[in-house]
Amino acid sequence: MNHILVIFEIREKVVRKSSFEALSKANSIAKKLGKTVEGILFGELEAGEIEKIFDLGIDKIYHFKSENLNLYNPIGYFDTLKEIIEKNLPFAIFLSATAIGKDFAGFIAGNLKTAVAQDVISIEAEDSSFEIIKPMYAGKLLGKIRFKEGALPVITLRPNIFPIEKFDGKKEIEVIEKFKLPENLKCLSMEKAEGTELDVSEANIIISGGRGMKGPENFPILKEVAKLLGGAVGASRAAVDAGWIDHQHQVGQTGKTVSPNLYVACGISGAIQHLAGMSSSKVIVAINKDKEAPIFQVADFGIIGDLFQIIPEFTKILKENK
Amino acid sequence: MKICVLMVQVPATDAKVFPKEDKKYIETKDLKYVISPYDEFAIEEALKIKDKDGSEVFLLTVGPERAQTALREGLALGCDRGVHILEEERYFDPFYISNLLANYLKKENPDLIFAGKLGVGFDHSQTGPMVAALLGLPFVNCVVEVKIEDKVAKVKREIEGASLFYEIKLPCVLTAEKGLNTPRFASLKGIMAAKKKPIETIKANELFERKEIIELLSLEVPPQKGKGKIIVGDDPVKAAEELFKFLKDEAKLI
Numbered sequence: 122m123n124h125i126l127v128i129f130e131i132r133e134k135v136v137r138k139s140s141f142e143a144l145s146k147a148n149s150i151a152k153k154l155g156k157t158v159e160g161i162l163f164g165e166l167e168a169g170e171i172e173k174i175f176d177l178g179i180d181k182i183y184h185f186k187s188e189n190l191n192l193y194n195p196i197g198y199f200d201t202l203k204e205i206i207e208k209n210l211p212f213a214i215f216l217s218a219t220a221i222g223k224d225f226a227g228f229i230a231g232n233l234k235t236a237v238a239q240d241v242i243s244i245e246a247e248d249s250s251f252e253i254i255k256p257m258y259a260g261k262l263l264g265k266i267r268f269k270e271g272a273l274p275v276i277t278l279r280p281n282i283f284p285i286e287k288f289d290g291k292k293e294i295e296v297i298e299k300f301k302l303p304e305n306l307k308c309l310s311m312e313k314a315e316g317t318e319l320d321v322s323e324a325n326i327i328i329s330g331g332r333g334m335k336g337p338e339n340f341p342i343l344k345e346v347a348k349l350l351g352g353a354v355g356a357s358r359a360a361v362d363a364g365w366i367d368h369q370h371q372v373g374q375t376g377k378t379v380s381p382n383l384y385v386a387c388g389i390s391g392a393i394q395h396l397a398g399m400s401s402s403k404v405i406v407a408i409n410k411d412k413e414a415p416i417f418q419v420a421d422f423g424i425i426g427d428l429f430q431i432i433p434e435f436t437k438i439l440k441e442n443k
Numbered sequence: 444m445k446i447c448v449l450m451v452q453v454p455a456t457d458a459k460v461f462p463k464e465d466k467k468y469i470e471t472k473d474l475k476y477v478i479s480p481y482d483e484f485a486i487e488e489a490l491k492i493k494d495k496d497g498s499e500v501f502l503l504t505v506g507p508e509r510a511q512t513a514l515r516e517g518l519a520l521g522c523d524r525g526v527h528i529l530e531e532e533r534y535f536d537p538f539y540i541s542n543l544l545a546n547y548l549k550k551e552n553p554d555l556i557f558a559g560k561l562g563v564g565f566d567h568s569q570t571g572p573m574v575a576a577l578l579g580l581p582f583v584n585c586v587v588e589v590k591i592e593d594k595v596a597k598v599k600r601e602i603e604g605a606s607l608f609y610e611i612k613l614p615c616v617l618t619a620e621k622g623l624n625t626p627r628f629a630s631l632k633g634i635m636a637a638k639k640k641p642i643e644t645i646k647a648n649e650l651f652e653r654k655e656i657i658e659l660l661s662l663e664v665p666p667q668k669g670k671g672k673i674i675v676g677d678d679p680v681k682a683a684e685e686l687f688k689f690l691k692d693e694a695k696l697i
């Protein structure tokens with residue numbers, strides 16, 4: 122009960138950035154409460170990945186190094202991990218609120234007879250209890266929650282919210298070759314989406330298009346801006362349902378909830394389901410022909426005008442200032 | 444096969460929700476309710492299997508009286524029967540809900556359990572995996588493709604920028620992601636037939652003693668932004684320059 126356990130996420134032998142955010146928050150809380158931080162890694166890693174974690178500070182890493190664990194298998198992962206958790210029950214378990222992080226957190230919690238606070242945006246540690254804030258109704262409301270006395274908190278932290286910071290740690294590592302995989306669930310393969318673009322849920326900058334984009338042939342102009350700014354392309358449901366762009370890009374209540382530093386909405390009216398998914402973005406820019414469009418109510422900077430005239434000019438300026 | 448769909452009734456996605464005075468729940472006056480959108484995908488997927496092989500599909504929900512309407516809606520779409528675990532109208536954590544569902548499911552042992560990836564509202568996003576854990580079943584979350592043959596499902600699941608392909612043995616739990624299918628609409632005949640389909644009601648405390656892990660301290664409206672700067676972009680060059688200046692000098696983002 123004396124350590125916070127961080128479960129890292131690895132994709133193609135590289136630790137995901139959002140896992141470092143979870144580690145940093147675990148470290149800062151551990152420091153405050155006089156706890157230690159331990160980490161779990163599944164599968165093979167590129168050289169230098171463990172050093173990156175050590176560099177940010179951790180007391181102990183358990184690395185289940187088998188190549189059989191390279192692909193996510195919740196049952197196999199839990200069975201492999203179980204002994205370590207049960208031998209020394211953690212004070213709390215942290216993961217990043219990615220697709221896999223949220224998935225594994227739910228299964229862990231079910232097995233350990235506890236629950237998960239998913240997608241949290243704030244954790245205040247007081248004595249031994251956390252006060253947690255998590256968006257509800259896709260961000261229309263914020264819920265302040267607490268784990269009851271004696272319950273093991275399992276928490277997933279929304280990417281892009283918690284800063285990456287350095288701490289000290291004992292930097293021990295135990296490499297374990299043993300693993301367990303179930304016979305009733307097999308992960309056969311992973312296939313990268315075309316383009317291997319940055320996913321909206323992890324991007325710091327998102328350039329989104331809606332019905333105002335008129336057709337799939339126009340999305341490249343947003344892609345170009347996204348590329349220049351190092352961001353991802355998002356979309357409203359109208360654009361997704363029209364088949365102009367894959368639903369992986371959809372932002373909103375039935376798409377992804379995002380909180381980037383910059384969200385640029387082009388030709389998006391700002392329906393309540395769309396706003397729910399993006400209104401917690403730090404800076405919002407809207408470009409829309411209709412001055413009554415509700416998107417302007419959440420915009421920090423709005424341009425009432427034709428996106429097909431404004432975006433190309435903006436792209437030009439970005440290129441000149443590269 | 445016997446297929447169960449876990450379904451929850453939630454406020455319509457276009458509803459303005461705000462906290463009740465005590466901040467422990469949402470204000471329910473004049474709220475319109477719907478089947479949670481991801482559960483619509485789950486129901487559709489179950490019905491697609493039923494259309495093909497005549498499987499039995501039943502709906503299972505935990506909720507107050509009003510949840511009956513969602514069950515009827517599901518029956519109108521073609522599900523065979525509904526099971527209503529009756530609880531109060533208030534916040535419940537996913538641990539409690541999952542235990543109620545799992546304890547009921549132990550009596551029926553369906554071959555396949557569908558759920559949504561997330562119940563719109565408290566957005567717990569964990570009931571599917573948790574029920575799987577409680578029942579000792581394998582699961583795959585957020586599926587966008589399901590093919591079943593000889594008690595084995597081949598499924599595709601999406602993650603950020605990639606897809607994972609799984610082979611999973613039945614019985615199992617699958618949760619639905621957008622993109623899985625296009626839900627059907629109820630026909631008039633379906634709506635009429637639904638009126639005669641059975642709904643069983645069970646009191647929650649007959650299944651699991653109320654116990655909670657997470658306590659909801661309060662619901663708040665997120666801080667509203669001040670009015671932003673809105674300009675008219677009749678001159679696109681000037682508008683683009685102003686936007687660039689704003690991002691550079693004020694927002695300090697580029």
Ligand SMILES: Cc1cc2nc3c(=O)[nH]c(=O)nc-3n(C[C@H](O)[C@H](O)[C@H](O)COP(=O)(O)OP(=O)(O)OC[C@H]3O[C@@H](n4cnc5c(N)ncnc54)[C@H](O)[C@@H]3O)c2cc1C
Nearest residue numbers: 331332333357358359373374375376388389390395410428
């Ligand atoms: C259950 C449910 C779930 C939903 N979930 C989501 C969700 O997750 N995400 C989501 O986005 N929506 C969601 N919706 C849909 C939502 O209600 C809206 O229909 C949708 O967001 C509208 O998309 P839009 O803004 O692109 O299109 P519109 O509302 O049609 O807006 C297009 C905008 O483009 C502007 N425009 C047109 N041409 C130009 C131009 N040349 N230059 C500048 N501006 C231009 C117009 O003025 C208009 O404001 C959901 C709906 C339901 C019922």
Ligand SMILES: Nc1ncnc2c1ncn2[C@@H]1O[C@H](COP(=O)(O)O)[C@@H](O)[C@H]1O
Nearest residue numbers: 449450505558559561562567568569570
């Ligand atoms: N009260 C409930 N009754 C039945 N099923 C539920 C209930 N709450 C959640 N579920 C199921 O679990 C899924 C995920 O919900 P949640 O974990 O609450 O986000 C939903 O899409 C439903 O399929």
